[in-house]
Amino acid sequence: MPNPNSPNGCYQRHGYTVERTPRKIGAGHHRAIYDHNGQQVLNRAGYDAEIQFCIEHGLMLKEDQDPLQSA
Secondary structure (H helix, E strand, O other), X not given: OOOOOOHHHHHHHOXXXXXXXEOOOOOOEEEEEEOXXXXXXXXXXXXXXXXXXXXXXXXXXXXXXXXXXXX
């Protein structure tokens, strides 16, 4: 079970699909993310961009979000 506020947790909870394809060079996979309509919303975005997508699209559980640090 993924962490609820990880990208995988957000996608799973909101009906998104994660498609993994092996990298041609190096370990790991490239990820393409599709919404519940089958529309690709992210491709090879990386963790930080996926977290930002989850925040911007309201996929995070609000009670678990860390408040933004003020300077």
